[in-house]
Amino acid sequence: MVETKVTALSDAKVGDAGVLESINLPDEVSNYLAHLGFLPGTSVEVLRRAPAGDPTVYRIDGVEVGLRNETARHILLRLTAEEAI
Numbered sequence: 001m002v003e004t005k006v007t008a009l010s011d012a013k014v015g016d017a018g019v020l021e022s023i024n025l026p027d028e029v030s031n032y033l034a035h036l037g038f039l040p041g042t043s044v045e046v047l048r049r050a051p052a053g054d055p056t057v058y059r060i061d062g063v064e065v066g067l068r069n070e071t072a073r074h075i076l077l078r079l080t081a082e083e084a085i
Helices: 027-036
Strands: 006-008 017-023 043-049 056-060 063-067 075-079
Touching: none
Parallel strands: none
Antiparallel strands: 006 075, 017 043, 017 075, 043 056, 056 063
């Protein structure tokens, strides 16, 4: 059995990749993120952080999107097997 780790998107490290597990934000914000591609089951990669650590840029569905940590902490990411070790 392969173990996977679920973490808040804001806690994932640069270079981590995984699949979105869930989004726990108000409908207005969740709907906006859905239009950007943030849907459960979608692959996400953490690309880079701003020098001060916020915001962070993610690649989702081939598009780079920046999110503030305050938003990203409400999005759960299931890290891929090699990242979860």
